[in-house]
Amino acid sequence: METRTEHDTLGTIEVDRSKFWGAQTQRSLENFPIGTEKMPEQLIRAFIILKRSAAIANYQLKNLTRLKKEAIVYACDYVLKHGLIEHFPLVVWQTGSGTQTNMNVNEVLAYIGNQFLTDNNHAERLHPNDDLNHSQSSNDTFPTAMHIASVLTIETELLPALAEINGTLTEQMKKYHDLIKIGRTHLQDATPITFGQEISGWQHMIEKIEQMLTEDLNYLRELAIGGTAVGTGLNAHSQFSDLVVREISALTKTQFDSAKNKFHALTSHDQLVRTHGTLKALAADLMKIANDVRWLASGPRAGLGEIELPTNEPGSSIMPGKVNPTQAEALTMVTVQVMGNDTTIGIAASQGNFELNVYKPVIIYNFLQSVHLLADGIRSFNQRCLIGMKPNADVMKRDLNASLMLVTALSPKLGYDRASQIAKKAYQDNQTLKEACLELKFLTEEAFDQLIDPAKMIQPSD
Known part of the structure; x- marks a missing residue:
């Protein structure tokens, strides 16, 4: 490997000549050989968006020359276009403020920007700290990038996935509005519902989560930039934060706001905890939907088979012809991972000591993983399972007619005790409800038929 010599305040260090990072990134690589989890690409892109916006703001405030601003903007646009993720190699398990990742971004952008200046025969050069980090600290840039990445990933990945599955469930809810089947509570037979009504419960879960996430995003739109080291804004112009946030909003085409209290923005991650709480609620709903689906599909001959x-x-690798509810199983594994991530995020967010929380990398890693997994899991489950799901109307009709819980419709006429007596006799003597009722002489056949009508049992009546 050919190397070049890079410098920082600790001295010199050798860096792979093919890589764009500098001394501080190299030291982090060598000092934190922990795990394989890398900083998420969405976080890096958020950092690039932030650095581009900060350069423009610094130029507007006369804290950066026009040429340096242009070099930084060029470098940012280059990374946003080409990705270059191989030049952002740092692991999650580093300093809790994410300082090394902030400097990794600064060093890569300085390297690309300096190439731009050299190629255009300019003598000026970018410095990773003095120019790329001007008016900034890792303590305010990292939480800013966390929020940018979270908002953009939810808006571009998760919300569209929720809209897709919502559309499928809405369509099926309407399609099977009149298909009557037996309901179940406690995994036992209950009173009738329609298959459309059952699906409507799933659909409303998704709809409510969409509403909750939209509200959560309002809090995530608050950005910490401008707080610098401890929230006071030391070394930053009083207008810097507002200018940066304006540029970020314009570049991303989504609204962001400057956090009103920068001390809170640096030390608390309650907005991310709240939003991930909604992700956990979504995971719980998806677990319920996926489990309902595989219960209803169980069999095909020794299960419900509905x-x-x-x-x-x-x-199966051994049982020919076997078909398993694999998409439901994959989705339920996603949900338990998200629930585990929620525990990690909650504990990490509780560790804000004085003016800084130093668990930021693990918080954003788990948060973005949850968003990605949920978005991917929902899309796969929707496309490869729900869209092709079909009811077995014959099985539904058979189970409906055989259910003893239709006797519930007799309670208003006969009372709870006598209706219960009919159900017990039918079960013990292996009879239909009608046969048991007629033997007990509680009703005539005509009266029984008028009361036991599943179509009249799926909604309130007068």
Whole structure:
């Protein structure tokens, strides 16, 4: 490996000549050989957006020359276009403020910007700290990037996925509005519902989560930039924060705001905790939907068998012809991972000591992982399972007619005790409800038929 010599305040260090980072990134690589979890690409892109906006703001405030501003903007645009993720190699398990990642971004942008200046025969050069980090601290840039990445990832990945599954469930809810089946509580037979009504419960879960996430985003739009080291704004112009936030909003085409209290923005991550709480609620809802689907599809002969799922791949390496609810299983594994991430985020966010929380990298790593997994899991479950899901109307009708809980419709006429007596007799003597009722002489056949009508039992009546 060919190397070049880089310098920082600790001295010199050798860096792979093919890489764009500098001395501080190299020291982090060598000092934190922990795990394989890298800083998320969405966080790096958020940092680039921030650095581009900060350069423009510093230029407007006459804290940066026009040429240096242009070099930084060029470098940022270059990374946003090409990705260059191989030049951002740092692991999550580093300093809790994310200082090394902030400097990794500064060093890479300075390297690219200096190439731009050299190629255009300019003598000026960018410094990772003096220019790329002007008016900034890792303590305010990292939480700013956390919020930018969170908002953009939810808006571009998760909300569209929720809209897709919501559309599927809404369509099926309407399609099977009149298909009556037996309801179940405690995994036991209950009174009738329609399949459309059952699906409507799933659909409303998704709809409510969409509303909750939209509200959560309002809090995540607050950015810490301008607080610098401890929230006082030392070394930053009083207008710097507002100018940066304005540029970020314009570049991302989504609204961001300057946090009103920078001391809070540096030491507390309650907005991320709240939003991830909604992600956990979504995970709980998805667990319920996926479990309902695989229960209803169980069988096909020794289970409920009320619905049929698409056949995507062989279900067993030893049992020929077996088909398993694999998409439901994958989604439920996603949900338990998200629930685990929520525990990590909650504990990490509780560790803000004085003016800084130093668990930022693990918070954003788990947060973004949850968003990615939920978005991907929802899309896969929707496309490969829900869209092709079909009810088995014959099985639904058979189970409905055999259910003893239809007797509930007799309670207003006969009272709870006598209705219960009918159900017990039918069960013990292996009879239908009608046979038991007629033997007990509680009702005539005509009266029984008028009361036991599943179509009249799926909604309130007068």
